[in-house]
Amino acid sequence: MQLRYLFTSSTSHRRRQKALLGLAGLFLLVIFAAARGLSQTTSTEKPVPILSGTAGFLSDTTAGQTLLDTQFNPVLLLPLGERWLVESRGEFEGEFQRPPGGGPFGGPVNKHLDYLQADYIANPYVTVTVGRFLTPFGIFNERLYPMWIRALQPDPLILPIATASSDGTMLRGGFPVSGRVNLNYAAYVSVTSIGNDGVESQRHVGGRAGFFFPGARLEVGASWQKVLQDDRKNAVGFHMAWQPRALPLSMHSEFVRSNQGSGYWIEGAYRLSQVHFWEKATRRTELVARGQQFFSGNISSDAADSLGLPGMNTREADFGVNYFLKDGLKLVGSYGRQLSSAGDFNQWTVGIVYRFLIPLGRGGNQ
Amino acid sequence: MKRVPVLVLALVLALTSFAASSNKKEAAAVSPVVRATDVDTLRAQGEQRFRANCGRCHAAPQKFPPRAMATVLRHMRVRATITDEDMRLVLFYMTQ
Numbered sequence: 001m002q003l004r005y006l007f008t009s010s011t012s013h014r015r016r017q018k019a020l021l022g023l024a025g026l027f028l029l030v031i032f033a034a035a036r037g038l039s040q041t042t043s044t045e046k047p048v049p050i051l052s053g054t055a056g057f058l059s060d061t062t063a064g065q066t067l068l069d070t071q072f073n074p075v076l077l078l079p080l081g082e083r084w085l086v087e088s089r090g091e092f093e094g095e096f097q098r099p100p101g102g103g104p105f106g107g108p109v110n111k112h113l114d115y116l117q118a119d120y121i122a123n124p125y126v127t128v129t130v131g132r133f134l135t136p137f138g139i140f141n142e143r144l145y146p147m148w149i150r151a152l153q154p155d156p157l158i159l160p161i162a163t164a165s166s167d168g169t170m171l172r173g174g175f176p177v178s179g180r181v182n183l184n185y186a187a188y189v190s191v192t193s194i195g196n197d198g199v200e201s202q203r204h205v206g207g208r209a210g211f212f213f214p215g216a217r218l219e220v221g222a223s224w225q226k227v228l229q230d231d232r233k234n235a236v237g238f239h240m241a242w243q244p245r246a247l248p249l250s251m252h253s254e255f256v257r258s259n260q261g262s263g264y265w266i267e268g269a270y271r272l273s274q275v276h277f278w279e280k281a282t283r284r285t286e287l288v289a290r291g292q293q294f295f296s297g298n299i300s301s302d303a304a305d306s307l308g309l310p311g312m313n314t315r316e317a318d319f320g321v322n323y324f325l326k327d328g329l330k331l332v333g334s335y336g337r338q339l340s341s342a343g344d345f346n347q348w349t350v351g352i353v354y355r356f357l358i359p360l361g362r363g364g365n366q
Numbered sequence: 367m368k369r370v371p372v373l374v375l376a377l378v379l380a381l382t383s384f385a386a387s388s389n390k391k392e393a394a395a396v397s398p399v400v401r402a403t404d405v406d407t408l409r410a411q412g413e414q415r416f417r418a419n420c421g422r423c424h425a426a427p428q429k430f431p432p433r434a435m436a437t438v439l440r441h442m443r444v445r446a447t448i449t450d451e452d453m454r455l456v457l458f459y460m461t462q
Contacts, residue, residue, distance in 0.1 A: 077437050077441050079436075119444045121440075143446060172444070174449045212422075217417075243422060250421070250422075328428075357430060359430075
């Protein structure tokens with residue numbers, strides 16, 4: 001299908017040439033803008049390379065079947081000069097289960113590269129990214145995915161939609177449009193994509209825009225993605241993040257509509273820092289609740305399964321507790337109940353998550 | 367006709383570039399001397415920006431060494447698309 005797309009249509013070939021010329025011109029303009037733009041990092045603190053990331057161990061019991069999930073997700077940040085950043089994240093995940101007849105735990109160790117990108121901060125309004133990057137569709141994939149950040153360890157049901165890593169280029173940035181509102185945006189072109197079940201080739205374009213109101217600590221935004229081949233389907237999404245000033249509460253929500261399926265999730269995490277008994281323990285404790293719903297799309301249940309999506313309409317409610325032992329180290333626990341026509345089941349998750357950060361090279365501890 | 371979106375984007379980039387250069391001139395006109403009261407104000411603003419921006423996704427981490435913090439903030443500048451001013455103020459707050 002890819003080759004047919006590439007070689008059978010001279011019209012599309014001309015279109016691609018025009019698009020490439022346009023992108024080349026755009027890139028040159030960004031460089032020109034950079035030459036005139038304000039430096040992003042005139043701080044006296046010279047950044048150093050750092051190795052960061054998350055390590056975690058989870059015991060996940062779904063419908064009576066226990067999965068031991070061990071994850072190690074290193075993040076390498078390599079700043080170059082005043083404007084460049086090379087960043088990468090790998091994912092190593094061991095998923096161990098007992099075989100159906102009984103016996104010791106065993107299973108595969110999956111590893112893949114989530115992103116390896118070079119960022120050029122051209123000016124206060126534009127950053128140019130080239131390489132493999134997390135697709136900016138919604139907010140969970142880019143911002144909330146790391147184990148130490150997410151409030152509940154199970155993924156939202158709609159996460160696989162339009163969020164596979166992209167390979168290509170992206171323009172992004174954030175800037176104030178008034179004293180009360182910041183605009184953030186991302187626009188990207190991807191020439192290949194890594195599917196959930198292996199390497200799949202795909203071309204797509206998309207973007208995300210969000211308005212952040214610092215006074216209300218509210219962000220609302222929308223995402224869009226269009227596949228440039230086969231059925232050329234669109235996916236659209238909306239997101240919200242809100243941290244009210246009066247409460248230690250953090251609300252997040254996403255909605256997505258696509259050919260592969262549609263759905264939403266809404267989550268609230270409440271830190272018990274305002275509770276005035278057992279303060280030593282309660283101020284380290286966070287209660288979480290998430291409600292979500294998934295509606296099947298126009299793909300087969302096998303295709304949905306290969307993407308990591310439910311094969312049928314599904315509802316789920318999750319409740320969790322996080323206990324922060326110290327900075328970067330937390331105990332997690334959650335219970336979820338999933339309801340669908342295939343049957344209802346419980347999902348229990350307990351574990352421990354650790355976030356590390358190690359400055360590299362000389363001067364890293366200064 | 368298909369070049370119109372590209373031209374519009376090019377125009378936007380050019381305008382942002384000129385806006386940035388004029389900001390630079392204005393910034394250069396301001397004295398770089400920072401008084402103690404200004405430091406307190408900047409720290410307070412930095413904390414405010416930290417809570418508003420970083421708190422959107424995660425709880426407050428500990429303060430890391432300044433040069434490591436500068437890398438983290440550059441990473442967040444890209445990842446969380448925080449504004450340039452927010453990045454500078456949060457960096458100031460986190461390194462004091």
